[in-house]
Amino acid sequence: MFWLSMILGCLVITPLVLNVFLPYFWHDVLYFKDLMLILCKFASRRRRKPLFLVVDRFLEQALKHPDKPFIVFENKTYSYKDADRESNKIANALQWHSYLKQGATAALYMGNEPAFIFTWLALAKLGCAVALLNKNVRSRSLLHCFNCSGANVLIASSELKGAVEEIQNSLKEGGVSVFIMSRDCHTLGMHSLADKVEEASDAPIPQSARSSITFNSPAVYIYTSGTTGLPKAAVINQTRILAAMAVLASNGVTEGDVIYVNLPLYHTAGFVVGFLGSIETGSTIILRRKFSASRFWDECREYNVTVIQYIGEVLRYLCNTPKRDNDKEHKVRLAIGNGVRAEVWREFLNRFGQIKVREFYASTESNIGFVNYTGKIGAVGRVNFLHRKLFPYTLIKYDTERDEPVRDSKGLCIEVPKGETGLLVSRITDIAPFTGYARNQQHTEKKKLRDVFQKGDLYFNSGDLLMIDHDNFIYFQDRVGDTFRWKGENVATTEVSDVLTLSDFVKEANVYGVKVPGHEGRIGMAAVTIREGEQFDGTKMFSHVTRYLPLYALPRFIRIQDSVEVTATFKQMKMKLVEAGFNPALIPDPLFFLDEKEKSYIPMTREIYSSITSGHIKL
Incomplete structure (x- = not known):
């Protein structure tokens, strides 16, 4: 009886002790279990032939439940x-009308629409890598993004036909095949695709069409600003997207x-x-x-959504919408x-109910x-x-300040406590592994x-600068280098600076991000010098x-300076500028604000x- 009492006592007291001294013990156990199941499933798939x-x-999913709704888009269900x-029809049309072969790369230039998903699946069936071009990029940035992927085919939505026409001559010189997802296209050197898809067979694409693909083969190129320069194409191979699923x-x-997807499909999250x-x-x-904050919850109710995605700004926008009596009814x-x-x-959580929030870092x-x-x-x-x-x-x-790791007397880095x-x-x-950036060894290094x-x-x-507390939770603190984040997008300061200095009257431009009360991330600001004999227009x-520039990368404030301050190694100094912000009461230099209604930069006033x-002007 004594030993039985001891065992029962331990069974009762152990959970209490764990809750007091190891409050996250069971969370950790369940996480370990899930992690091991994922690793086992991944390893099993890696061995399949x-x-x-x-x-x-x-x-597999199409075979398992063919009639189940996969995509609901603008009141149409697929x-x-x-x-x-x-x-299948897109893949067969491309096989017939293009030179795409397995191992080749095609660039996809579309926004969120079913054709994006269908086209990606088609290209994957053909064993092709896909460069996911940001629908907001234009001109020089668009051409750069296309070229660094090594693609020889560009497939664009009809709404982006004009943007493609801006770089058409360069594409033609490179022997690129351009397809527009429309039934007709009268622009010389471009081809319509929707009409060809309608006429194509829906016969399945055999596995042999991608038989030469390996786990190390590129699957997608997703563009990131990184720390400097124009967007870079991160190489995501077949192994990585298989694991990321x-x-x-x-x-x-x-x-x-039911998953509500309103983040861009050309970005990692979407x-x-x-x-x-x-x-x-x-x-x-x-x-x-x-994303539409005003329609978000109504659509979640209409379609019985159970899972939503976010970036930090999305949840803030939702919290800023007018309160309703049915905020928690979903x-x-x-x-x-x-x-x-x-x-x-x-x-x-207080406003919309006890929704489980799974924040992640990647x-x-x-x-x-x-x-x-x-x-x-x-x-x-x-x-x-x-x-x-x-x-x-x-x-x-x-x-x-030096923008580099601190090293000890042996030249090694120092771990922080x-x-x-x-x-x-x-x-x-x-x-x-780190697969780096396509055709950009310098930034990969x-x-x-x-x-x-x-x-x-x-x-x-x-x-990224992070911090681990004494309970083993990790917190994001800030970013280093020349990138800041605004509206969920990384903005490379050197790219914006290059654009500014292309204007007739700007001599130098130092671009940085500044904090705005009530907003996540940093908004673009530039300190510029004016060419001799010119004036700011x-x-x-x-x-x-x-x-x-895309909307998220526009510098909303411009500060006119006599000279751009640099370090001894000629790096532009940003820290003091960032700290000064955009308060005209604290800045002696002329200061301008981008006014979308006036379509101009107007003098920045205290008002x-x-x-x-105060939030009356929305940024």
């Missing part, structure tokens, strides 16, 4: 069988869920998490062209994404990621022994950090930047500043 790719998982047939499933999403994640789980996608149970601030997170080209599987508000993840063994990472001391901010670096291994803890070791430099500048900081 013939090679098992993402498109094969889609074909089943898994419909998607399979449409992608598990994001939704690892967070409890099943085939019974493509990998929303689209590929739904292929893995067999879920239904409610696809929208773009079926959404899970929100998955990154970049939400702690105060927005709390407000979101980047397009990175070889490391974290998931906040406990729901701890403000954290981007939780660190643990197993994760660190599989994907070795650490936080190292970083000198933000818990509670202090450091640069996240992750060891490059066979399990956690810049993301590699050598001699971190011993001579000859090699780590991926995330460019706000209207001409507005016309110039809106022609060459405008007050309206921005």
Whole structure:
């Protein structure tokens, strides 16, 4: 009886002790279980013959439930069988009318629409890599993005035909085949595709059409600003997207869920998490062209949405909409994404109900990621022994003034203790490779950090400053280098600077991001010098930047200076400019504000500043 009493006593007291001293113990156990199941499934798929790719998982789902809704878009529903047939027709049309062969690359220049998904599936069936071009890029940036992918075919939506025409001569010189997803196209050198698809067979594409593809073959090119220069094409190989499909499933999403996808499909979040994640789980996608805060919850109710995606700004926009009595009347149970601030997170839960928020940390080209599987508000993840063994990472001391890691007397990096901010670096291994950027060895090398803890070791430099607290939660702090984030997009300051200096009257431009009260990220600002004998023209500048830059990259404030301050090594100094912000009361230099109604940069006044900081002027 004594031993039985002891055993029963231990069974009763152990959970209590764990809750007091190890409050996240069961969260960690469940996470370990899920992680091991994912790894086992991934390893099993890697052993399958013939090679098992993402498109094969889609074909499994189409065979398993052909009539189940796969995509709902603007009141039209496409089943898994419909998607399979449409992608077959596109693939057959491209085989007949283009020179695409397995192993080739095609560029896809579309916004959120079913044709994007059907075309990607078609190209995957043909064994082609796909460059996902940002629909907002134009002119020089568009041509650069296309060229660095090595594509020889460009497929664009009809609404982007004009943007393609701007670079048509260059494409023609490169022997590029251009297809517009429309029934007719009268522009010389371009071909319509929709009419050819309608006439094509929907016969399945045999597996032999992609038989030469390996796990190391590029699957997609997703563009990122990185730290400097024009957008770079991160190479995502077949292994990586096969592994990435598990994001939704690892967070409890099943085939019974309905996923609301309004983030761009040409970005990692929309493509990998929303689209590929739904292929893995067999879920239904409610696809929208773009995010609309005013229609968001009504559509979630209309379509019985259970899972939503976000970037930090999305949840803030939702919280800023007028309150309604039915704010908590919906079926959404899970929100998955990154970049939400702690105060927005709390407000979101208080207003819209106890939705499970799964914040994660990752980047397009990175070889490391974290998931906040406990729901701890403000954290981007939780660190643990197993994760660190599989994907070795650490936080190292970083000198933000010199913009480089701090090294000791031996030339090695210094790990920061818990509670202090450091640069996240992750060891490059066979399990956690870094494939780099397409046709950009220079910037690929810049993301590699050598001699971190011993001579000859090699780590991926995330460019992000994070902090791990004493409870092993990890928090995002800031970004280093020349990139800031606005409206969910990375903005490379050198690209914006290059555009500014192309104008007639700007001599030099120092671009940086500044904080705006109530907004996530940083908004673009530029300190410029004017050419001798010229003067600043706000209207001409507005016309110039809106022609060459996407909306999120436009510098909203311009500061006129006599000279651009540089370091001894001729690097532009930004810290003081960032700290000064855009307050005209604190800045002695002429200051201008981008006014979209006036279509000009107008003088920045204290009244405008007050309206921005109070939220009356929306940015």
